[in-house]
Amino acid sequence: MSLRIYGEPLVITDSGGKDSLVYRExxxxxxxxxxxxxxxxxxDAPETVYYVRDTFKRLEEQGIRCWFHKPIYKGKPVTMWSLIPQKKFPPTRLQRYCCQVLKEESLKDRFITTGVRWAESLKRKNNRGIFENFTTDKSKKIILNNDNDEKRMLFEACTIKGKRICNPIIDWQDRDVWDYIRSERLPFNPLYENGFFRVGCLGCPMAGKRRYREFRLYPTYKRAYFRAFEKMLEIIRKEQIPTGWKDAQAVFDWWMEEETPEGQMQLFDFDSWKKENPDILT
Structure with missing residues (x-):
């Protein structure tokens, strides 16, 4: 399908993690x-970058084209640290603009594979499929689920131009991934041997409380986030945008789900307010 529709080979998106390793193999x-x-x-952690570089070197020796994609935002090169001030708020679990800009905006009009798996989250199980077709018209988006209908195929043709995605291990459990890696003796990212469950961006909100350990191991990245938060606050103040954040430390504490900024409503505040205004919610 990739060769027929795009005239280009399938693109394996390699994050340096265990899932990428499996579907690349x-x-x-x-x-x-x-x-x-x-x-x-x-x-990404330095170990991940080194691991990907070593992997690319081996693949290129086999004649496979490999490359690093550098993100672009609003027509200019961007990093995580320059993106946060432009967005004026840190990435969160519900607003992961970092993934959209730094990862998902690449490879338009190509057929790619990802390591999305239903086991990773309930949302992915309900919204992601083995084959996905993305277009600018959301009504034409196609998702084919891995159901048990004998009439369904792994891929079904669709000639609408846009990014197409294949999720070859979407129904694999974590144990399936690790069983395959160990049985085939595949070289994996060394971070997994150091207690990491995931090897995405350091400080990713999806890592939850494990971020504390990440920042203890990589204090330079913590300082980079602080500098990004400081620049973000400078822009917020310059544009006179109301905020409860006093400084970069306050932003970091809120981001790490530690403290509520002064002036922001908390759950017990909402309960009291609801008792005082019983009619407003009816």
Whole structure:
């Protein structure tokens, strides 16, 4: 489908994690033409970058094209640290603009693979499929789920131009991934041997409280976030945008889900307010 629709090989998006390793190996064993790309988020751990570089070196020796994609935002090169001030708020679990800009905006009009798996979250199980077709017209978006209907195929043709995505291990559990890696003796990211459950961007809100350990191990990244928050606050104050954040430390505490900024409503405040205004919610 990739060669027929785009005239280009399938693109393996390699984050440096365990899922990328598995579906990259599946593509190799399938004997299909493919290329490999790593989206340079600028917030990956050094070990991940070194691991990807070593992987690319081995693949290029086999004649496989590999490259790093550097993100662009509003027509200019961007990093995690310059993106936060432009957005005027840190990335959160519900507003992960970092993924959209640093990863998902790349490779338009190409057929790609990802390591999305239903087991990772309930949202992905309900909203992601084995084959996905993205277009600017959301009404034409196509998702084919991995159901048990014998009439369904792994891929179904759709000639609407746009990014197409294949999720080859979408129904794999974590144990399936690790069983495959160990049984085939595949070289994986060393961070997993150091207690990491995920190897995405350092400080990612999806990592929850594990971020504390990440910042203890990589204090330089913590300082980078602080500098980004300081620049963000400068822009907020310059544009006279109301905020409860006094300084970068306050932003960091809120971001780490530690403290509520002064003036922001908390749950017990809402309960008291609701008792005083019983009619406003009816």
């Amino acid at each position: 599946i593509a190799r064993r399938a004997g299909i033409p493919y290329e490999v790309v790593h989206n340079l988020t600028t917030a």
